[in-house]
Amino acid sequence: MSRRIVIIGGGYIGAPLARSLENSADVTLVEPRSHFVHTPAMIRAVVDSTLLDRALIPYDRLLEKGRLIPARATGVDGDGVTLEDGTRVEADWIVVATGSSNAMPFKPEGADIAGLRADNQRIHAQLRSASTIAIVGAGAVGTELAGEIASAMPDKAVTLISADKALFPGVPGRLGRALADKLREQGVKLILGTRAEGLASLTEPHAGRLNIGEKVQSFDLIFPAIGSRASSALLENLPETQKSFAGRVRTDPWMRPSSLPNVLAAGDVGDAGDAMTIVATSRQLPWLERTLQALVAGETIENMKPYKPWEARAPILVPLGPERGNSFLVALTAGDWITRKMKGEDLFLSKYRKLLKAGRP
Ligand SMILES: Cc1cc2nc3c(=O)[nH]c(=O)nc-3n(C[C@H](O)[C@H](O)[C@H](O)COP(=O)(O)OP(=O)(O)OC[C@H]3O[C@@H](n4cnc5c(N)ncnc54)[C@H](O)[C@@H]3O)c2cc1C
Structure with missing residues (x-):
C-alpha cells in the first residue's frame, strides 16, 4: 500500500496534519525551525515581549509515531523530497x-528563532522610545497592531494608513466601520483611501518619512504591514x-498545484480559493485528513469529493488589544465580548500549545 506521506512545513497545515495522520500512515514532517511560530500572538508580542515564551512553541513533542526531520526541503518530485544536505526522503504522497x-x-527569517526573539526585543525597545508611530497597511495585521499599541501604550500617537477607502472593504456587514469607530475612540488616526509612499523597507520597522497624499510626514517608527508573501x-x-x-500557486479541485498527481499544496502557499489565513487552514485540514486517509487506504484521488473554499463567508476575528475588537461570524458582526472570548483574551495560544503538547512555560 502507498502509505508514505511527507509533509513539508510544520505551520498551521503541516503540524496538525502530521499529528492527525501519524496513526494511520507513515508520516514524515520536514520542518527546519525548532519552534512553531504562533502568529496571532506575535502582534501583541510587539507590545508585550513576555508573550514570546508562549507564542514560540517547541516542536519536539508534536509527534509520537511520525518522524520529524529538522531540515529545509530544497526539491520535490513525484518520488519524494530532497533536503538541503542532499538526503532523499521517498514518498507516495507529498x-x-x-x-x-x-x-x-x-x-522569522527562515528558521532563525533566536533572530526573531532578538528582532522582537529590538523593535519593542524602539516602540517604547517612539512617540509617533505609523502603520502602513490596514489588513488584519496592521489593524490589530494599531489596536494593540493604542491599548497597551495609550500615550503614543498612532496613525494607520491604507490605500483602501474603508477597513476590511471585502468583508460583508459593518465590520470595517465598527473597527474604525473603535480605533478612533482609542485615539488612532486613520488615513484611508491614500497610499503611503517612500517606505525605506517593506519588511523591517524603521524611523523615517512617508509621502502621504500631498504631505510628507516624519515618524519615530514606521511598521510596514503590507501582507504575506508565499514561500x-x-x-x-x-x-x-x-x-x-502574492507568490501563491493555484491548485486544482484536489489541492494539486501541478500535473504531478501525488503532490498537494495547502495553506498560504497553495491558492485553493481561500485567503491566506489560519481560518482557511481550519477548513482545509478536515478535507486533507479525510482525503489522505482514503488515499493511503487505496482510494483514487479523483473519486474523492473536491475541496470547496470558504469564499466570502470566512469568519474573521479582529481584537484591538485584550478587551476590545469586532468579528465577522457567518452573517453578523460581533462586538467586544465575543471577540474577547473567542480570540482577544487567549489568542488561541492554549489550542496550539495543546496541539504541540507544550506545558505552561
Ligand atoms: C502577524 C500575523 C498574524 C496573523 N494572525 C492571524 C489570525 O489571527 N488569524 C488567521 O486566520 N490568520 C492569521 N495570520 C495568517 C496565518 O499566520 C497564516 O495564514 C498561516 O500561518 C498559514 O499557515 P501555513 O501552514 O500555510 O504556513 P506557515 O504557518 O507559514 O508555516 C509554514 C512552515 O513551513 C516551513 N517551511 C518553509 N519553507 C520550508 C522548506 N523549504 N522546507 C521545510 N519547511 C519549510 C516554515 O518554517 C514554517 O514553519 C497571521 C499572519 C501574521 C503574519
Whole structure:
C-alpha cells in the first residue's frame, strides 16, 4: 500500500496534519525551525515581549509515531523530497505546506528563532522610545497592531494608513466601520483611501518619512504591514504550475498545484480559493485528513469529493488589544465580548500549545 506521506512545513497545515495522520500512515514532517511560530500572538508580542515564551512553541513533542526531520526541503518530485544536505526522503504522497513570509518581528527569517526573539526585543525597545508611530497597511495585521499599541501604550500617537477607502472593504456587514469607530475612540488616526509612499523597507520597522497624499510626514517608527508573501520556491519548478497573487500557486479541485498527481499544496502557499489565513487552514485540514486517509487506504484521488473554499463567508476575528475588537461570524458582526472570548483574551495560544503538547512555560 502507498502509505508514505511527507509533509513539508510544520505551520498551521503541516503540524496538525502530521499529528492527525501519524496513526494511520507513515508520516514524515520536514520542518527546519525548532519552534512553531504562533502568529496571532506575535502582534501583541510587539507590545508585550513576555508573550514570546508562549507564542514560540517547541516542536519536539508534536509527534509520537511520525518522524520529524529538522531540515529545509530544497526539491520535490513525484518520488519524494530532497533536503538541503542532499538526503532523499521517498514518498507516495507529498503535501507542500511551506506557508509564507511576513514582516519583522512577526515571522522569522527562515528558521532563525533566536533572530526573531532578538528582532522582537529590538523593535519593542524602539516602540517604547517612539512617540509617533505609523502603520502602513490596514489588513488584519496592521489593524490589530494599531489596536494593540493604542491599548497597551495609550500615550503614543498612532496613525494607520491604507490605500483602501474603508477597513476590511471585502468583508460583508459593518465590520470595517465598527473597527474604525473603535480605533478612533482609542485615539488612532486613520488615513484611508491614500497610499503611503517612500517606505525605506517593506519588511523591517524603521524611523523615517512617508509621502502621504500631498504631505510628507516624519515618524519615530514606521511598521510596514503590507501582507504575506508565499514561500513557493519548491513549487515553481513543478510541471504546469500557475501563479496567482502574492507568490501563491493555484491548485486544482484536489489541492494539486501541478500535473504531478501525488503532490498537494495547502495553506498560504497553495491558492485553493481561500485567503491566506489560519481560518482557511481550519477548513482545509478536515478535507486533507479525510482525503489522505482514503488515499493511503487505496482510494483514487479523483473519486474523492473536491475541496470547496470558504469564499466570502470566512469568519474573521479582529481584537484591538485584550478587551476590545469586532468579528465577522457567518452573517453578523460581533462586538467586544465575543471577540474577547473567542480570540482577544487567549489568542488561541492554549489550542496550539495543546496541539504541540507544550506545558505552561
Ligand atoms: C502577524 C500575523 C498574524 C496573523 N494572525 C492571524 C489570525 O489571527 N488569524 C488567521 O486566520 N490568520 C492569521 N495570520 C495568517 C496565518 O499566520 C497564516 O495564514 C498561516 O500561518 C498559514 O499557515 P501555513 O501552514 O500555510 O504556513 P506557515 O504557518 O507559514 O508555516 C509554514 C512552515 O513551513 C516551513 N517551511 C518553509 N519553507 C520550508 C522548506 N523549504 N522546507 C521545510 N519547511 C519549510 C516554515 O518554517 C514554517 O514553519 C497571521 C499572519 C501574521 C503574519
